[in-house]
Amino acid sequence: MTVDVDRDGKVGCAYYIAMEETLVLEEDIPMGDIEAVDTLMLHVQPTTVIIPNRAPGALVEFLERDAHRYDDSEGSSEEQGAYILRHVISAQFDYEAAKEALASIDVGRPIPDPIQVRSPEDKPAQSIGSSVHNKLMRLAETINLDSCLSVGCAGAIITELERRRAAEEPSWEDAGGVAFRLTSIKMNTSAGTMLVSADTLTSLQIVQSELHPNPQRRSSNNSEPKAKGALSITDLLQALASSAQGKRRLRQMLLRPSTDLDVIKERHRCIAALLHAENSEVAQKMRTLLRKLKNTRTLLLHVRKGVDRIRGELAIRVGDWKALVRFAMASAQLKQATHALRGTSGIEIFARICTEIDVKRFMHIGDVIMRTIDFQLSKENGRTEIHLGASEYLDGLRREFADVCQALPEVKESVVREVPREAAQYLQHCTVMPQLGFLIAVKLDPETGEGVYHGQNHPDGQWMMCFTSGDIVYYKNQLMLDLDSQYGDLPSRIADEEIEVMMALAAAVLEHEDAILSASDLFGELDSLLALALAAEKYNWTAPTMTTSNVIDIVGGRHPLQELLVPSFIPNECVMAGGCGAGRLEEDNEAPKNGNKGPAPSMLILTGPNNSGKSVYMRQVALIVYLAHTGSHVPATRATIGVTDRILTRIATRETVVNDESAFLVDLKQAAFSMNFATRRSLLLIDEFGKGTTVESGSALFAAYLTYFLDLGVEKPKVLAGTHFHEVFEKGLIRPGKDVAFAHMDVRLDPEAEDPEEQVTFLFHLLPGRGPSSLGVLCAAINGVSSRVIRKAEALVALQDRNESLVEACSELSEEDKRRLRQAELVARKFLELQVPSSSGEQGEGSTIREMLQAVLKTEEVGTPSP
Template sequence: MHTSLKLTPMLRQYLEIKEQHPDAILMYRMGDFYEMFFDDAVLAAKELGITLTSRSHKEETNKIPMCGVPFHAVTGYLGKLIKAGHRVALCEQVEDPREAKGIVKREVVRVVSPGVTTDDQILDEKTDCYVCALAIGKKSKEELIAGLAFVDISTGRFQISEVVYPPGNPELVADEITLLKPAEILLSQSDTEQRQDLVDLFSAQVEQLCFTVRPDYHFDGVTARNTLTEHFRTTNLAGFGCETYTNGIRAAGALIQYLRETQKSDLSHIRQISPLHQDTYLIIDDASRRNLELTETLIGGRRAGSLLECLDLTVTSMGARLLRRWLLFPLRDPDAIQARLAAVEELLNKSETRKIFRTLLDSVYDIERLCSRLVLGHGNARDMSAVKLSLRELPALQHELGSCQAPLFKSLNVSFDPLIDLHALLDRAIRDDAPISLREGRLIKEGYHAELDHLITLLRDGKKLILALEQTEREKSGLAKLKVGYNKVFGYYFEVSRSQAEDVPDYFIRKQTLVNAERFITPELKELENDIATAQERRLELEYALFADIRTQFATHNQRLLTTAGQLATIDILASFAESAARHRYQRPAINTKGYIRITEGRHPVIEQTLEPGRFVPNDMHLDQQTSQLLIITGPNMAGKSTVLRQTALIALMAHVGCFVPADSADICIVDRIFTRVGAMDDLRRGQSTFMVEMNETANILNNATENSLVILDEIGRGTSTHDGLAIAWAVVEELAQKNTVGIKTLFATHYHEMTVLATNSKKICNYSIAVSEQEGTIRFLHKLVSGAADRSYGIQVASLAGVPPHVIARAQELLTAIEKKEGRSFRSIQSSLKKQGGADTPRQMSLFAYDAGPLVRLLSSIEPDEISPREALDILYRAQHLLKFKHEKM
């Protein structure tokens, strides 16, 4: 690399270090700047918008590109590079320049990547930041097994999972990836080369995802297992419940090795690894999470407008992140759900307690991430001050917690650690006004360390100490006119007149003779002078050493800190839920295991907040396994069908999270999965049309929904031709109504009015519609769900409301009338066709979609009996007879 250049020792050192980190931008510390050279400089200058210069060289054509950023502002520049998807290696001086023989020794002390960072300016305080490792293995000839491991280095959260999938269906792995949405994925060299389909799929599913390729031996099963048992200091992984996760262990071991290499420091805050048991949570696949806009909007991917943003009244970053996890992993254990609901109810009824909790928590900083930075050796004194201020609130929080009666609060109170000893240490040691830099001093309080106190006294009171020594020597020598002086040549000295020079004590050492005076020094004076001169340097070194020692002490207590931080986050969420209930009139839902959902006056939690109070129209909803299992909902666009569908799913999900719900009352059964197929949008990144996306999501529902699932379907089949779409929609409804002979609770919104006939042939299928008021050709949406099918779609009226020109509306009405006369088919023909098939209680797939094909049907459909003469009728009869005879002859 650049071997043709004659390089200085410094650049040779730079290139040697760069060779060890070829995939990272190397920030090389030189004095008060981090410098970058060669290709790194060109790239960094472009990304950071800073000036690209060059380092002089004897040959003009070989000038070396370079750029730099100030060390005190590096975090901001670092954040820009990381958010752009780059990795950065921070190279520091690791020896004292005064002691260096030749060039100062430098080493990379930390590698920062999109998935591995603890810096506040890079991280989103309300979102976890995961790095993921993926290891693929064979389960059988027909199936692969993906091992996944996730770590958030900023909090120490470590999770492991395995997904079995057929080679042609990597979407199952993608679902697991998108659930935690990592910023970076580690792949082995061989998997990177052989599993390009996964790389492409992950890139399409997660924006700005960083891929890091690692050597295959890091994913070796034995090596990975040894790495994990060594890290956790155990003989096996059975105690964590993941001993049998063969491929998951491969991924987890590779991940720990990667973190060791990048952080080059202790990882003791990663104290356990937890299996990601999907079967203990209400599962929501990626498509349904997007359709319901749980954590971000479907269009634009913004937090604002999502359910998460609507419910998030937390006052701590820890609480905000935990709330996101609660929404992504709703509970299925009725007892655990009831425990949360009881705690929320208590805080709703005790407004003063809720206010105290929220006020105290508002003063608590992000203990999780502060703790991790301190453990990793990145934390500074301001981080410690933030921890100290946070711990100060814990005794009051514990006292208030003790007054709560809900079982969940009692459980938290029993194990709550107020960390009094750690607060006492920080309160005694760390200054409130400590700077960010650890090399500027002013970190440690006076009174914490005797030697440091002495150095501070020397710096602050040096002149007073010299004058005190002057007074002491006057008294000892009896020389009243003895005085202290100073010059740059000799430093401090004692001066007496020449007439008194013979009377100075024996330990005075003559230093200079003047015309009228003599100057002397003493060992005590020189020692004091030396102490004063070196006090600043010694103080900086001692303060840094003391701070590092305190930081190390904290690292040994990191598990206590993280446990308490998790409890604070839980209290924060429960208080937030109670606050939401108080502000928005949410009610406690009942939880049942009998398979029914009953909602009275339910509201959409997000849309309601965008409207003026009282404007949202609430609706009732009832679903069960016997008489109202599948609801076919018809009505015009804009009437509110999608809103009713979504709010039902969101209310069910909120209940499983342990949150009160936007309804007058709600009784929600335990649901294993929520599936949604809502909206239509091309997935251009994956080259899929609207219809293909729709069919993929529908197939997933039909293949994986169970009798305990909740299915939300909106406008199935509209991405293709009318007849194909109707056929598919009809078949899907039949399958959902009879799957496994039990059927699935389903809300099905459609514009295919023909499908309402299905309700006449099954007691489990019901017709509902969104009420519309029509007067003199104009319509008004009532947004109310009512029993019975809609008789029309009001498409032309909606077009008129949208501002389509009147002459276009008039022409559309003419065409509609003509089409309905010539090609319309009444519901009676479909109902008749059903009856001819045997009138089964549960609808079956029918042949009616081909019924009107053929010349005979087209002939009969083209006539208007009331408008033809007898002669014309006879001619039509002969033609029909001829067509029928022709058909029989062909058969």
């Protein structure tokens, strides 16, 4: 992955997916800055990150936090972190050079260039009519060449791939493979996609993972970092997918929610069809079949690498060929199951499976593999074995080799007849080995290190020793040489022919590579939708109604993660409507009504006690909106969701010891990001903004922040805010109106209860109006804060309620302090009453004074001393 950020905060990014051999470019993100980089890191999860050496210091510091670190203090090179961070010269990110590099790459089938209008003197490679210019014109059909930073990043990727190809062992090409080859180029655009920042992804627990706490587990040369998963929406839904293709496709859907109503409604229709009672058995059969599918891209990558000629073995594992056979069989069965589904007319995914899956082609692939590889014999022998009949030439070599092996005892007998009688007992056997040919085995003489007999007094002279193995020495004599010239190196010829057969099989399979990958992607799409359908059935989710109206109308909404962790979950409602905007739509007049109180507000401010469920409520609303845009059903009784272009949050304050920014500064940056990117179709979550400073400054900032959005008029977004700054409302800084509504979470209080936990009962039910108090002191008592602290806090709260000065209250002494002061005063008075003898007194007066002082210090309080 390559990343670049310019002075204005514009972000460019490109990354290479080795498994798919695909180069992906992101559109330049204006004013994205580090927040956009953070989001891209969560999406891509790279193993290597490359940045130019002119990269801003903020970008370098951000990426170095989770990068591999090398500890060479003791000569070790143990790696820690999520990825390798590399700095390269800025020239590798040059825009013009990157365009030429992109144009020089041949992806797919070559398309003939149009007639070139160029004279021999024309030198510029990108002149009109040149080959490079024509390729750039075709490339511009799929890539936005105006995204200069991302195009430059793509150039750096191409340079890196060339470097890695050059560093690969020559055996790769000898084996018929191409290291780090590039077969496709595509660009991800922001059009039709909801903008979700990294803060939103983590705050809402859409994606949540952390590095494994044990560095030994993290240190690996594998392509994927070791990470410890946490409870998140992505993990929850990916666990329901049956195949690697489905899990990958589901993650893509979750990290790139769509704002295209046609796409969303198509997914909803597909899920509804899969949930139909008549289709339940077929859907379950599909899940069973999908579990049999391995990652076809990995399988075809192994096939493409071919056979390792250097080792002379069949490098493609038998399991890979068997997986391809299973894929062929499952493809036919999945297509048959798709035909059996009811009520799927007009749904694109099922139509494509029925029309694009060529069962005859896949059955032919499976049949070719089955006729070539003997799976049973391969399992018994632990190596790839080729069927009889797969190659006539190979069968002939095998028969010839079998005949030779049967004749080896006779060859030994002929050798025995020619040697002295006393030497015959030392001849063990005759054998044939790859590249060494025919050999005679003789017992080893430990004293000489040679065979006991090795041709002494033989008419043909002494034998030629080849090698020693254990107590056996292998020799060649004239008979062995004659057999070599007659039969040649049969084992090597058989191995070479087996390689040729497997290469031919690999070529036959790769002829259908595009069809296999296309089918695999279709099955991945099907698996992701089956996972969403299973989630809807398992967790009682319902299909939302999507609309172009800028509204949120949720009845019986639930938090999809929180409800899994509690015995019972209290559902709540939410009714909101954002501004109609300059491009007013007729549907915007259909905003939901908030009961009998007029139009729905654009801003809902939550108050009330801590631990009452305000943050959970805000998150569940955002998650329902989010899931609706992924095409999933949502945890609600009923939901009408307007198209939302982005979800922005000011909830979680992510701090690290390597970040020198204060918590309050991080909050301010999140707030500024929301102000810069919010539109009328955005949803903002603001939880306790301003809490990191004084009450006066925090409440003022909070009121000003919310007022900013209210003053946007027809461009105002939908805002969910939670706060404990009651001063904002008591001083009239924000008043309820048609655009602002107050709500709080219901609680029941019992002040007479002795146990603090019984004094308050949280009902987790949303009620209209402002909550009277945050009950912070009571929450502290419930959570085990000392009773002495609680009593002091209650006294201070009571003084505040009476508008009395807290200075005197804070300066008031405790009973213990008062007792100690009275004791000290009594000691002082007793000391002043002492009759100290003059210095000219009798000897021994010093001890008498000491005793007098000790008596004063031992004075005990018997009451309040008189003045």
